Amino acid sequence: LQLDSSLRNALQAGDFELHYQPKLQCGRGAVCGFEALLRMRAADGSLVPPDRFIGLAERTGTIVSIGQWVMLEACTQAQRWREAGHDISIAVNVSARQFRVGNFVDEVAGVLARSGLPADALELELTESLLVEDPEAMVEKLKALKALGVHIALDDFGTGYSSLGYLARFPIDALKIDRSFVAHLGRDTHSTQLISAIIDLGRRLRMRLVAEGVETPTQREFLERAHCDELQGFLIGRPLPAEEAARCLSAAV
Ligand code: G
Ligand code: G
Ligand code: MN
Ligand code: NA
Numbered sequence: 001l002q003l004d005s006s007l008r009n010a011l012q013a014g015d016f017e018l019h020y021q022p023k024l025q026c027g028r029g030a031v032c033g034f035e036a037l038l039r040m041r042a043a044d045g046s047l048v049p050p051d052r053f054i055g056l057a058e059r060t061g062t063i064v065s066i067g068q069w070v071m072l073e074a075c076t077q078a079q080r081w082r083e084a085g086h087d088i089s090i091a092v093n094v095s096a097r098q099f100r101v102g103n104f105v106d107e108v109a110g111v112l113a114r115s116g117l118p119a120d121a122l123e124l125e126l127t128e129s130l131l132v133e134d135p136e137a138m139v140e141k142l143k144a145l146k147a148l149g150v151h152i153a154l155d156d157f158g159t160g161y162s163s164l165g166y167l168a169r170f171p172i173d174a175l176k177i178d179r180s181f182v183a184h185l186g187r188d189t190h191s192t193q194l195i196s197a198i199i200d201l202g203r204r205l206r207m208r209l210v211a212e213g214v215e216t217p218t219q220r221e222f223l224e225r226a227h228c229d230e231l232q233g234f235l236i237g238r239p240l241p242a243e244e245a246a247r248c249l250s251a252a253v
Contacts, residue, residue: 004060007053011066018073021237022248023091023210024231026224033089033249035125035232036074037239038066040193057156058097067098075115075122082121086249091123091153094239096130099228105144111148112148119149126152128160151211158198167205175202179213179233180235185222192222199226 010016018036025032040048056064071092078090096103112119124145131138131154142152155166155175158181177198184191195211202209211223214233224230237248 004056004062005059006068007060007062010040011062011069017041017070017241018067018077018079020052020242020245021232021239022237022245026227026229026231031088031237032179032230033091033121033123034245035091035239036070036077036093038070038093054095057180058095058229061129062095063095063097064088064101067095068111071108071111072114073112074136075117078121079115079117081246081249082117088249089121090117093125093155095134096127099126099141105141105148108145108150109148112150116222120151123151123153123174125155127155131166134158135169136149139170142171147213153208156212158194164201172205172207174208174210174229176210176212176232177228182211182213182219182223182233183215185219195223196226199228205229 013067017039019039020034020036022031022032023033023035038050038054040050041054042048045253054063071094074090074092078088081088102108108122108124111117112122131142132137145152151173152171153176154172156178157174157175159178170222175198177195181191181198185195186192199209208229209227210230210232211219211228212232214220214223214231216235219233220231237245239245
Protein backbone atom coordinates (compact mmCIF):
# COMPACT_ATOMS: atom_id res chain seq x y z
CA LEU A 1 0.00 0.00 0.00
CA GLN A 2 1.48 3.30 -1.05
CA LEU A 3 -1.18 5.95 -0.84
CA ASP A 4 -2.47 7.58 2.27
CA SER A 5 -5.64 8.56 0.38
CA SER A 6 -6.39 4.86 -0.05
CA LEU A 7 -6.25 4.47 3.75
CA ARG A 8 -8.64 7.38 4.25
CA ASN A 9 -10.96 5.96 1.61
CA ALA A 10 -10.79 2.54 3.23
CA LEU A 11 -11.78 4.04 6.57
CA GLN A 12 -14.73 5.88 5.02
CA ALA A 13 -15.79 2.85 3.01
CA GLY A 14 -15.78 0.60 6.07
CA ASP A 15 -12.98 -1.59 4.74
CA PHE A 16 -11.27 -1.95 8.11
CA GLU A 17 -12.28 -4.70 10.46
CA LEU A 18 -11.19 -6.00 13.81
CA HIS A 19 -10.26 -9.53 14.69
CA TYR A 20 -10.23 -10.63 18.29
CA GLN A 21 -7.63 -12.90 19.87
CA PRO A 22 -8.56 -14.51 23.20
CA LYS A 23 -6.49 -14.25 26.38
CA LEU A 24 -6.65 -17.11 28.86
CA GLN A 25 -6.63 -16.40 32.57
CA CYS A 26 -4.32 -19.07 33.99
CA GLY A 27 -5.88 -19.62 37.40
CA ARG A 28 -9.45 -19.78 36.10
CA GLY A 29 -8.69 -21.65 32.89
CA ALA A 30 -11.15 -19.37 31.11
CA VAL A 31 -11.02 -16.63 28.52
CA CYS A 32 -10.81 -13.33 30.38
CA GLY A 33 -10.53 -10.98 27.44
CA PHE A 34 -9.48 -10.32 23.87
CA GLU A 35 -6.92 -8.24 22.02
CA ALA A 36 -8.43 -6.31 19.10
CA LEU A 37 -6.27 -6.61 15.98
CA LEU A 38 -6.81 -4.47 12.92
CA ARG A 39 -7.12 -5.81 9.37
CA MET A 40 -8.01 -4.20 6.06
CA ARG A 41 -10.33 -5.91 3.59
CA ALA A 42 -8.87 -5.53 0.09
CA ALA A 43 -10.99 -5.16 -3.05
CA ASP A 44 -10.41 -8.84 -3.93
CA GLY A 45 -11.74 -9.89 -0.51
CA SER A 46 -8.34 -10.79 0.95
CA LEU A 47 -7.24 -9.50 4.36
CA VAL A 48 -4.33 -7.07 4.58
CA PRO A 49 -2.37 -7.40 7.84
CA PRO A 50 -1.54 -4.26 9.85
CA ASP A 51 2.21 -4.31 9.25
CA ARG A 52 1.40 -3.52 5.59
CA PHE A 53 -0.30 -0.20 6.39
CA ILE A 54 0.27 0.89 10.03
CA GLY A 55 3.69 2.37 9.22
CA LEU A 56 2.26 4.54 6.45
CA ALA A 57 -0.71 5.55 8.59
CA GLU A 58 1.74 6.53 11.36
CA ARG A 59 3.83 8.69 9.04
CA THR A 60 0.87 10.50 7.52
CA GLY A 61 -1.12 10.83 10.74
CA THR A 62 -4.10 8.88 9.40
CA ILE A 63 -3.45 6.48 12.27
CA VAL A 64 -5.19 9.00 14.53
CA SER A 65 -8.55 8.60 12.75
CA ILE A 66 -8.04 4.87 12.26
CA GLY A 67 -7.15 4.48 15.93
CA GLN A 68 -10.30 6.34 16.99
CA TRP A 69 -12.38 3.98 14.87
CA VAL A 70 -10.54 0.95 16.32
CA MET A 71 -11.13 2.02 19.91
CA LEU A 72 -14.85 2.72 19.47
CA GLU A 73 -15.42 -0.49 17.49
CA ALA A 74 -13.50 -2.65 20.01
CA CYS A 75 -15.18 -1.14 23.07
CA THR A 76 -18.64 -1.42 21.50
CA GLN A 77 -18.03 -5.10 20.71
CA ALA A 78 -16.64 -5.81 24.18
CA GLN A 79 -19.66 -4.18 25.77
CA ARG A 80 -21.98 -6.38 23.64
CA TRP A 81 -20.21 -9.44 25.02
CA ARG A 82 -20.45 -8.10 28.55
CA GLU A 83 -24.15 -7.45 28.13
CA ALA A 84 -24.50 -11.08 26.98
CA GLY A 85 -23.10 -12.09 30.38
CA HIS A 86 -19.38 -12.51 29.67
CA ASP A 87 -17.07 -10.76 32.12
CA ILE A 88 -14.36 -9.91 29.62
CA SER A 89 -11.91 -7.09 28.99
CA ILE A 90 -10.66 -5.70 25.70
CA ALA A 91 -7.08 -4.77 24.85
CA VAL A 92 -6.50 -2.13 22.17
CA ASN A 93 -3.15 -1.28 20.54
CA VAL A 94 -2.37 2.42 20.62
CA SER A 95 0.27 3.83 18.27
CA ALA A 96 2.74 6.45 19.44
CA ARG A 97 1.29 9.15 17.23
CA GLN A 98 -2.26 8.49 18.43
CA PHE A 99 -1.18 8.53 22.06
CA ARG A 100 0.66 11.85 21.68
CA VAL A 101 -2.33 13.75 20.33
CA GLY A 102 -3.27 16.42 22.86
CA ASN A 103 -6.82 15.23 23.48
CA PHE A 104 -6.12 11.49 23.61
CA VAL A 105 -7.43 11.17 27.18
CA ASP A 106 -10.67 12.93 26.20
CA GLU A 107 -10.98 10.60 23.22
CA VAL A 108 -10.76 7.58 25.50
CA ALA A 109 -13.32 9.05 27.89
CA GLY A 110 -15.63 9.76 24.96
CA VAL A 111 -15.35 6.20 23.64
CA LEU A 112 -16.16 4.78 27.08
CA ALA A 113 -19.21 7.03 27.33
CA ARG A 114 -20.44 6.16 23.83
CA SER A 115 -19.88 2.41 24.12
CA GLY A 116 -21.03 2.08 27.73
CA LEU A 117 -17.94 -0.03 28.49
CA PRO A 118 -16.72 0.26 32.10
CA ALA A 119 -13.27 1.86 32.15
CA ASP A 120 -11.67 -1.06 33.96
CA ALA A 121 -12.65 -3.38 31.09
CA LEU A 122 -10.38 -1.46 28.70
CA GLU A 123 -6.64 -2.11 28.49
CA LEU A 124 -4.48 0.14 26.33
CA GLU A 125 -1.37 -1.52 24.87
CA LEU A 126 1.55 0.87 24.54
CA THR A 127 5.14 0.20 23.52
CA GLU A 128 8.21 0.95 25.60
CA SER A 129 9.73 3.23 22.98
CA LEU A 130 6.71 5.53 23.16
CA LEU A 131 7.19 6.10 26.86
CA VAL A 132 10.91 6.80 26.93
CA GLU A 133 10.82 9.55 24.31
CA ASP A 134 9.18 12.15 26.52
CA PRO A 135 8.82 10.52 29.93
CA GLU A 136 7.58 13.58 31.83
CA ALA A 137 4.68 14.26 29.46
CA MET A 138 3.92 10.56 29.21
CA VAL A 139 3.72 10.09 32.97
CA GLU A 140 1.13 12.87 33.17
CA LYS A 141 -0.94 11.33 30.39
CA LEU A 142 -0.77 7.88 31.93
CA LYS A 143 -1.89 9.28 35.27
CA ALA A 144 -4.86 10.95 33.60
CA LEU A 145 -5.78 7.66 31.95
CA LYS A 146 -5.41 5.82 35.25
CA ALA A 147 -7.73 8.40 36.80
CA LEU A 148 -10.37 7.37 34.24
CA GLY A 149 -9.91 3.79 35.43
CA VAL A 150 -8.47 2.19 32.28
CA HIS A 151 -5.58 -0.28 32.42
CA ILE A 152 -2.19 0.21 30.79
CA ALA A 153 -0.12 -2.64 29.36
CA LEU A 154 3.40 -2.50 27.93
CA ASP A 155 3.36 -4.42 24.63
CA ASP A 156 6.31 -6.41 23.22
CA PHE A 157 8.00 -6.12 26.61
CA GLY A 158 11.69 -6.94 26.61
CA THR A 159 12.38 -5.86 23.04
CA GLY A 160 12.54 -2.09 23.50
CA TYR A 161 14.77 0.25 25.40
CA SER A 162 15.67 -1.71 28.49
CA SER A 163 15.75 1.18 30.89
CA LEU A 164 14.03 -0.27 33.91
CA GLY A 165 13.81 3.03 35.75
CA TYR A 166 10.57 4.10 34.09
CA LEU A 167 8.84 0.81 34.91
CA ALA A 168 8.54 1.77 38.53
CA ARG A 169 7.74 5.41 37.79
CA PHE A 170 4.99 4.83 35.25
CA PRO A 171 1.57 3.60 36.35
CA ILE A 172 1.68 0.36 34.34
CA ASP A 173 -0.73 -2.49 35.14
CA ALA A 174 0.52 -5.27 32.90
CA LEU A 175 3.57 -6.48 30.98
CA LYS A 176 3.08 -8.39 27.74
CA ILE A 177 6.11 -10.65 27.39
CA ASP A 178 7.18 -10.53 23.75
CA ARG A 179 6.59 -13.69 21.79
CA SER A 180 10.25 -13.95 20.78
CA PHE A 181 11.05 -15.03 24.37
CA VAL A 182 8.16 -17.50 24.45
CA ALA A 183 9.22 -18.99 21.10
CA HIS A 184 12.59 -20.03 22.54
CA LEU A 185 11.22 -21.47 25.80
CA GLY A 186 12.75 -24.81 26.60
CA ARG A 187 15.08 -24.62 23.59
CA ASP A 188 17.46 -22.05 24.93
CA THR A 189 18.18 -21.61 28.62
CA HIS A 190 18.74 -17.89 28.14
CA SER A 191 15.13 -17.21 27.10
CA THR A 192 13.80 -19.51 29.77
CA GLN A 193 15.68 -17.64 32.47
CA LEU A 194 14.77 -14.27 30.98
CA ILE A 195 11.06 -15.10 31.12
CA SER A 196 11.37 -16.24 34.73
CA ALA A 197 13.16 -12.99 35.55
CA ILE A 198 10.56 -10.84 33.75
CA ILE A 199 7.75 -12.61 35.63
CA ASP A 200 9.57 -12.07 38.92
CA LEU A 201 10.19 -8.41 38.09
CA GLY A 202 6.56 -7.79 37.13
CA ARG A 203 5.33 -9.55 40.23
CA ARG A 204 7.50 -7.43 42.52
CA LEU A 205 6.16 -4.30 40.81
CA ARG A 206 2.62 -5.68 41.24
CA MET A 207 1.96 -5.95 37.54
CA ARG A 208 -0.01 -8.58 35.70
CA LEU A 209 2.05 -10.76 33.35
CA VAL A 210 0.68 -11.66 29.94
CA ALA A 211 2.66 -14.07 27.72
CA GLU A 212 2.26 -13.63 23.96
CA GLY A 213 2.79 -16.12 21.17
CA VAL A 214 1.98 -19.27 23.17
CA GLU A 215 1.88 -22.00 20.54
CA THR A 216 2.63 -25.31 22.31
CA PRO A 217 1.35 -27.17 25.40
CA THR A 218 4.95 -27.24 26.68
CA GLN A 219 5.13 -23.44 26.60
CA ARG A 220 1.74 -23.21 28.31
CA GLU A 221 2.78 -25.60 31.09
CA PHE A 222 6.01 -23.70 31.71
CA LEU A 223 4.22 -20.34 31.89
CA GLU A 224 1.50 -21.67 34.19
CA ARG A 225 4.11 -23.16 36.51
CA ALA A 226 5.96 -19.83 36.47
CA HIS A 227 2.71 -18.14 37.59
CA CYS A 228 2.15 -16.06 34.51
CA ASP A 229 -1.32 -14.48 34.82
CA GLU A 230 -2.61 -14.59 31.26
CA LEU A 231 -1.71 -16.47 28.08
CA GLN A 232 -2.26 -15.41 24.50
CA GLY A 233 -1.26 -17.21 21.31
CA PHE A 234 -2.33 -19.63 18.62
CA LEU A 235 -2.58 -22.47 21.18
CA ILE A 236 -5.30 -20.54 23.03
CA GLY A 237 -6.89 -19.09 19.91
CA ARG A 238 -6.14 -17.25 16.69
CA PRO A 239 -7.39 -13.75 16.01
CA LEU A 240 -10.88 -14.17 14.50
CA PRO A 241 -13.84 -11.98 13.49
CA ALA A 242 -16.12 -11.19 16.44
CA GLU A 243 -18.74 -13.86 15.78
CA GLU A 244 -16.19 -16.66 15.55
CA ALA A 245 -14.08 -15.33 18.42
CA ALA A 246 -17.16 -15.36 20.65
CA ARG A 247 -17.36 -19.17 20.39
CA CYS A 248 -14.42 -19.54 22.78
CA LEU A 249 -16.44 -17.73 25.47
CA SER A 250 -18.54 -20.81 26.08
CA ALA A 251 -15.96 -23.46 25.11
CA ALA A 252 -13.32 -24.98 27.36
CA VAL A 253 -9.77 -23.85 26.56
O1 G B 1 -2.34 -8.85 14.05
P1 G B 1 -0.87 -8.86 13.69
O2 G B 1 -0.04 -9.84 14.42
O3 G B 1 -0.64 -8.98 12.21
O4 G B 1 -0.35 -7.41 14.13
C1 G B 1 0.89 -6.96 13.72
C2 G B 1 1.20 -5.66 14.44
O5 G B 1 0.20 -4.67 14.19
C3 G B 1 1.28 -5.84 15.95
O6 G B 1 2.47 -5.24 16.39
C4 G B 1 0.11 -5.09 16.47
O7 G B 1 0.41 -4.48 17.71
C5 G B 1 -0.17 -4.05 15.40
N1 G B 1 -1.60 -3.71 15.41
C6 G B 1 -2.62 -4.54 15.26
N2 G B 1 -3.80 -3.88 15.38
C7 G B 1 -3.49 -2.58 15.63
C8 G B 1 -4.25 -1.40 15.87
O8 G B 1 -5.49 -1.40 15.91
N3 G B 1 -3.57 -0.23 16.06
C9 G B 1 -2.21 -0.19 16.06
N4 G B 1 -1.63 0.98 16.25
N5 G B 1 -1.46 -1.28 15.86
C10 G B 1 -2.08 -2.48 15.64
O1 G C 1 2.65 -6.61 18.74
P1 G C 1 1.37 -7.29 19.10
O2 G C 1 1.49 -8.08 20.33
O3 G C 1 0.16 -6.40 19.17
O4 G C 1 1.13 -8.35 17.96
C1 G C 1 0.07 -9.20 17.94
C2 G C 1 0.30 -10.05 16.71
O5 G C 1 0.85 -11.32 17.06
C3 G C 1 -0.99 -10.32 15.95
O6 G C 1 -0.84 -9.89 14.62
C4 G C 1 -1.14 -11.82 15.96
O7 G C 1 -1.60 -12.29 14.71
C5 G C 1 0.26 -12.33 16.28
N1 G C 1 0.19 -13.55 17.06
C6 G C 1 -0.72 -13.82 18.01
N2 G C 1 -0.51 -15.03 18.56
C7 G C 1 0.57 -15.55 17.92
C8 G C 1 1.27 -16.79 18.06
O8 G C 1 0.96 -17.67 18.85
N3 G C 1 2.34 -16.97 17.24
C9 G C 1 2.72 -16.03 16.32
N4 G C 1 3.78 -16.32 15.56
N5 G C 1 2.09 -14.84 16.18
C10 G C 1 1.01 -14.60 16.97
MN1 MN D 1 -0.50 -5.93 21.11
NA1 NA E 1 3.15 -7.74 21.39
